[in-house]
Amino acid sequence: MKIAVLPGDGIGPEIVAQAVRVLKALGPNFDLEEAPVGGAAYDVAGHPLPPATLELAKKADAILFGAVGDWKYDSLARELRPEQAILGLRKHLELFANFRPAICYPELTAASSLKPEIIGGLDILIVRELNGDIYFGQPRGIRTSELPLFKGAREGFDTMHYSEPEVERIGRVAFEAAQKRGKKVCSVDKANVLETSQLWREVMIRVSKDYPDVELSHMYVDNAAMQLVKAPKAFDVVVTGNLFGDILSDEAAMLTGSIGMLPSASLDKNNKGLYEPSHGSAPDIAGKGIANPLATILSAAMMLRYSLGMPAEADRIEKAVQKVLAQGLRTADIYTEGTKKVSTVEMGDAVVAAL
Amino acid sequence: MKIAVLPGDGIGPEIVAQAVRVLKALGPNFDLEEAPVGGAAYDVAGHPLPPATLELAKKADAILFGAVGDWKYDSLARELRPEQAILGLRKHLELFANFRPAICYPELTAASSLKPEIIGGLDILIVRELNGDIYFGQPRGIRTSELPLFKGAREGFDTMHYSEPEVERIGRVAFEAAQKRGKKVCSVDKANVLETSQLWREVMIRVSKDYPDVELSHMYVDNAAMQLVKAPKAFDVVVTGNLFGDILSDEAAMLTGSIGMLPSASLDKNNKGLYEPSHGSAPDIAGKGIANPLATILSAAMMLRYSLGMPAEADRIEKAVQKVLAQGLRTADIYTEGTKKVSTVEMGDAVVAAL
Ligand SMILES: CC(C)[C@H](C(=O)O)[C@@H](O)C(=O)O
Ligand SMILES: CC(C)[C@H](C(=O)O)[C@@H](O)C(=O)O
Numbered sequence: 001m002k003i004a005v006l007p008g009d010g011i012g013p014e015i016v017a018q019a020v021r022v023l024k025a026l027g028p029n030f031d032l033e034e035a036p037v038g039g040a041a042y043d044v045a046g047h048p049l050p051p052a053t054l055e056l057a058k059k060a061d062a063i064l065f066g067a068v069g070d071w072k073y074d075s076l077a078r079e080l081r082p083e084q085a086i087l088g089l090r091k092h093l094e095l096f097a098n099f100r101p102a103i104c105y106p107e108l109t110a111a112s113s114l115k116p117e118i119i120g121g122l123d124i125l126i127v128r129e130l131n132g133d134i135y136f137g138q139p140r141g142i143r144t145s146e147l148p149l150f151k152g153a154r155e156g157f158d159t160m161h162y163s164e165p166e167v168e169r170i171g172r173v174a175f176e177a178a179q180k181r182g183k184k185v186c187s188v189d190k191a192n193v194l195e196t197s198q199l200w201r202e203v204m205i206r207v208s209k210d211y212p213d214v215e216l217s218h219m220y221v222d223n224a225a226m227q228l229v230k231a232p233k234a235f236d237v238v239v240t241g242n243l244f245g246d247i248l249s250d251e252a253a254m255l256t257g258s259i260g261m262l263p264s265a266s267l268d269k270n271n272k273g274l275y276e277p278s279h280g281s282a283p284d285i286a287g288k289g290i291a292n293p294l295a296t297i298l299s300a301a302m303m304l305r306y307s308l309g310m311p312a313e314a315d316r317i318e319k320a321v322q323k324v325l326a327q328g329l330r331t332a333d334i335y336t337e338g339t340k341k342v343s344t345v346e347m348g349d350a351v352v353a354a355l
Numbered sequence: 356m357k358i359a360v361l362p363g364d365g366i367g368p369e370i371v372a373q374a375v376r377v378l379k380a381l382g383p384n385f386d387l388e389e390a391p392v393g394g395a396a397y398d399v400a401g402h403p404l405p406p407a408t409l410e411l412a413k414k415a416d417a418i419l420f421g422a423v424g425d426w427k428y429d430s431l432a433r434e435l436r437p438e439q440a441i442l443g444l445r446k447h448l449e450l451f452a453n454f455r456p457a458i459c460y461p462e463l464t465a466a467s468s469l470k471p472e473i474i475g476g477l478d479i480l481i482v483r484e485l486n487g488d489i490y491f492g493q494p495r496g497i498r499t500s501e502l503p504l505f506k507g508a509r510e511g512f513d514t515m516h517y518s519e520p521e522v523e524r525i526g527r528v529a530f531e532a533a534q535k536r537g538k539k540v541c542s543v544d545k546a547n548v549l550e551t552s553q554l555w556r557e558v559m560i561r562v563s564k565d566y567p568d569v570e571l572s573h574m575y576v577d578n579a580a581m582q583l584v585k586a587p588k589a590f591d592v593v594v595t596g597n598l599f600g601d602i603l604s605d606e607a608a609m610l611t612g613s614i615g616m617l618p619s620a621s622l623d624k625n626n627k628g629l630y631e632p633s634h635g636s637a638p639d640i641a642g643k644g645i646a647n648p649l650a651t652i653l654s655a656a657m658m659l660r661y662s663l664g665m666p667a668e669a670d671r672i673e674k675a676v677q678k679v680l681a682q683g684l685r686t687a688d689i690y691t692e693g694t695k696k697v698s699t700v701e702m703g704d705a706v707v708a709a710l
Contacts, residue, residue, distance in 0.1 A: 083547045113585055118468040134489075134515060140550050150518035156554030158515040160489060163505035190598075192438045195495045199511030222601045225580065226609035230468055243545075246577045247602060254581035 001030050001308055004060035006037040006053065009082055010281025011291035011344075012066025013040075018293035018348030019064060019300040022320075025352045026313050033060070037089075038068025038082035038281075048085035057089055062307035063274040064300060065089075067281035082281075087135065095266040095274050096131040096166070097173045098245065099302075102232070102252035105261060107325045111334050112257030114229075119255060124235040125177060126252055128245025129162075129170040130266055133196075135242045137161035160196045162241065167203040169269070174239035175211040182236030184215045188224045188244055200241065221248070228252055253278045260292030260333040263299035265306055273307045275299035289343045292331035294321055297351055320354035327354075356385050356663055359415035361392040361408065364437055365636025366646035366699075367421025368395075373648035373703030374419060374655040377675075380707045381668050388415070392444075393423025393437035393636075403440035412444055417662035418629040419655060420444075422636035437636075442490065450621040450629050451486040451521070452528045453600065454657075457587070457607035460616060462680045466689050467612030469584075474610060479590040480532060481607055483600025484517075484525040485621055488551075490597045492516035515551045517596065522558040524624070529594035530566040537591030539570045543579045543599055555596065576603070583607055608633045615647030615688040618654035620661055628662045630654035644698045647686035649676055652706055675709035682709075 005020060007013040023030055035041075035053040042048050048068065057063050068082035078084070089095065104112065104122035112119045137159030145155040171187075178185045187204040189197035201218055208216040219227065221244045227234065228248065232255055240248060253259045262278040277295030285291055298321060305314035329350050330339040342350065360375060362368040378385055390396075390408040397403050403423070412418050423437035433439070444450065459467065459477035467474045492514030500510040526542075533540045542559040544552035556573055563571040574582065576599045582589065583603065587610055595603060608614045617633040632650030640646055653676060660669035684705050685694040697705065 078547070078553070081547065087548070113470055113473040114468050115470055135548055137512065142550050142554050145518050147518070150520055153519045154554060155516060155518040156549075156551035157492065158549045158551050160513040160515065161510060163500050163502070163510040164508045165505055190601075192433070192436065193442070193490055194511075194513045195497050196511035196513050198433070199497050199509060222605040225602045225606040226614075229584070229606060229609045230612075244602075246545075247580045247599075250577040251580040251584060251606065254584040259581075 001028070002060045003030050003032050003303070004056045004063045005032050005034040006057070006063060006065045007034065007040070008038040008066040008068040008281060009040055009070045010067055010283040010286040012068070012281055014286070014289065014291050014344050015277065015293040015296040016064060016066040018344060018351070019296040021348050022297050022317060022351055022355070023300055025355055026316065028310070028313070037065070038085045039070045039073045041085065042073065042076070042080060042082065048080060048082050049088040054088070054092060057093060062272065062303045063089070064303060065274050065276035066296065067277065067279070069281045070283040089274055090130045090266060091136065093272070093274070094131060094268045096129060097170060097267045098128040098130045099177070099265045099267070100126040100128060100249040100253065100278060101262065102126065102256055103262065104256040105258060105325060108256070108258040108261065108334055110336050112255065114255055114257070119232065119257070122232050122256060124232060124252060125181065125237045126245060126249040127170065127174040127177060127237060127239045128249055129166065129241050132162050132166045133242030134158050134160040160194065160243070162196050162200055164199065164203050167200050168207050170239060171204050171207040174237050175208065175214050178214045178237040179211065183213055184217070184236035186217045186219055186235055186238050188219050188221050188238055188240035188248065190221050191218070192220060204239070224248055225251060228255060249278070258334050260331065261294050261298065263295050263302050265299070265302045267306060271306055273303065275303040289345060290332045291344050292333050293344050293347050297321060316355055320351045323354040324350040356383070357415045358385050358387050358658070359411045359418045360387050360389040361412070361418060361420045362389065362395070363393040363421040363423040363636060364395055364425045365422055365638040365641040367423070367636055369641070369644065369699050370632065370646050370648040370651040371419060371421040373699060373706070374651040376703050377652050377672060377706055377710070378655055380710055381671065383665070383668070392420070393440045394425045394428045396440065397428065397431070397435060397437065403435060403437050404443040409443070409447060412448060417627065417658045418444070419658060420629050420631035421651065422632065422634070424636045425638040444629060445485045445621060446491065448627070448629070449486060449623045451484060452525060452622045453483040453485045454532070454620040454622070455481040455483060455604040455608065455633060456617060457481065457611055458617065459611040460613060460680060463611070463613040463616065463689055465691050467610065469610055469612070474587065474612070477587050477611060479587060479607060480536065480592045481600060481604040482525065482529040482532060482592060482594045483604055484521065484596050487517050487521045488597030489513050489515040515549065515598070517551050517555055519554065519558050522555050523562050525594060526559050526562040529592050530563065530569050533569045533592040534566065538568055539572070539591035541572045541574055541590055541593050543574050543576050543593055543595035543603065545576050546573070547575060559594070579603055580606060583610060604633070613689050615686065616649050616653065618650050618657050620654070620657045622661060626661055628658065630658040644700060645687045646699050647688050648699050648702055652676060671710055675706045678709040679705040
């Protein structure tokens with residue numbers, strides 16, 4: 001089993017190091033190979049996704065990813081900025097299906113800005129399409145306008161785009177996920193305004209016929225942003241496009257108050273995947289040893305389950321994480337009175353010990 | 356002073372009726388003229404925005420709008436659906452600047468799904484651009500794909516678009532609004548992915564130089580969706596495009612828990628405006644006499660202040676609303692134990708009495 005380990009920027013290296021320790025402690029002899037990505041790769045190789053890193057990711061069975069991004073790269077041209085690494089990996093490896101669970105752990109309910117009765121026990125899954133939409137649509141650019149009203153002025157433009165097969169394949173992923181959960185899919189679009197969404201909705205309805213045991217509903221994205229705040233537990237699986245998924249999955253993660261706990265998976269059609277925490281690179285706390293490694297450790301568990309066919313090992317990690325939470329250990333981001341504040345490494349120690 | 360009164364669908368007629376009573380009770384002899392809009396207009400005139408309604412809106416000094424939309428029009432072609440009325444009014448009248456305050460009234464803090472310490476005292480203003488973006492960008496449509504990967508399949512596409520003058524004018528509106536408030540503007544975009552956002556950000560930075568007393572910051576839309584949940588009170592004025600503004604302004608409104616209280620204004624460059632509640636047409640409770648008319652009544656107050664130059668009268672309405680809240684009167688949507696539940700009309704009565 002070859003695992004590409006791409007720590008990246010900010011807190012990436014610290015949290016990935018703990019996940020690697022946990023993988024090693026599990027027993028099986030994983031072939032772990034590390035490569036630079038993001039700003040760290042730009043620094044050593046002049047590009048956020050150097051050919052050698054991409055090659056490694058291609059030939060690996062799965063990818064464990066930390067995070068990319070740091071203010072110090074803000075002035076680079078966009079094609080050289082750290083974010084391009086993650087966009088490039090998603091596209092080159094055809095990782096089109098992003099699973100972003102938003103779970104509120106019983107021990108951490110108090111960390112949420114929502115009232116416990118609204119958020120306690122939350123367990124929803126956002127399935128975000130990752131290969132299409134306005135992220136990759138052509139044409140796009142900045143040019144001089146030819147529109148009568150703005151003639152001669154500069155204008156920026158991007159193309160939102162989905163084809164039927166793209167919608168169908170992410171739809172199937174969502175319906176299949178729902179079959180293993182609460183059997184409800186809410187498809188989020190903006191079909192009252194966008195043509196792309198009209199096609200999206202039509203295809204979802206057609207595909208849903210193959211999953212008669214799953215209930216399909218539709219919601220406009222503005223309403224979804226509201227309902228997530230008002231009654232998040234009413235959702236089971238949410239399926240949506242790349243752009244709306246970017247916004248809603250982050251909103252949903254933050255609802256739980258413990259985004260430092262949330263893993264994510266980005267899969268191709270053969271369940272090869274990239275696994276990363278839902279949170280970002282947090283350059284403001286990088287190097288301080290206080291970042292929460294649990295989202296990354298839980299991402300490693302997802303990797304074992306989805307890409308490496310090792311569900312028992314995945315369970316072991318998840319149980320170990322539950323145990324350290326029950327022991328009252330907390331990194332700073334999820335600390336509340338009466339619990340014990342620990343460092344990144346101490347949290348890793350505790351998970352390894354709990355395995 | 357000519358005011359076009361467009362009640363629309365669902366609860367629109369009920370709530371607008373109360374706002375009209377309040378306006379009449381104020382004293383000044385407003386010239387109020389009513390016309391159908393949305394589904395109601397489709398029913399009588401075959402179009403959601405009939406020429407006579409548009410004409411009235413054009414010649415009026417301000418427009419008091421209820422809400423549009425009802426499931427019974429879901430099967431109509433998009434150009435005939437109720438939503439087209441509001442999009443058409445915004446575009447034809449060049450109402451480019453949407454003011455959406457998100458305020459948490461002290462008496463209603465408990466109605467929020469957020470903890471009181473997070474939401475209590477919230478007072479932010481979202482300034483959303485309304486005339487551009489992917490709402491109106493061309494080309495758009497559904498067609499057969501020519502892309503090698505999807506050749507022959509159907510594809511939907513839309514164009515996100517902003518020109519420099521469009522960004523500049525909404526930017527100035529936001530900076531001027533901030534000068535009268537907390538002197539902070541947060542511009543929300545997705546500049547790490549979208550070219551449109553890159554131009555947006557660049558123009559915001561340039562325009563900000565003319566407002567040295569206002570502090571400009573930038574935030575990606577996914578992060579903004581998170582920060583609104585985590586620490587909404589950190590914002591003062593948020594300025595963003597049509598699509599991101601649609602999502603974030605609804606999210607922000609729902610944070611307060613009392614979206615039935617929140618007015619909005621959509622202004623042109625001469626401060627002529629359309630005023631409507633932030634909530635929708637709620638067809639599920641239409642005709643039951645239980646809808647909250649306060650957002651519409653407060654929209655009428657905004658109209659007096661921004662378009663009709665009558666700030667004293669606006670104050671009177673706002674004070675009257677505060678008074679009925681202090682009296683403990685609540686419609687069903689904001690009812691909590693220990694307060695008195697009243698109907699739409701009773702709430703109107705109370706505001707008129709309090710004037
Ligand atoms: C870094 C950025 C390009 C990326 C995205 O927008 O997809 C991030 O926000 C995410 O959600 O993984
Ligand atoms: C009805 C719809 C077209 C509209 C929009 O998307 O702008 C609504 O959601 C709003 O925010 O006023």
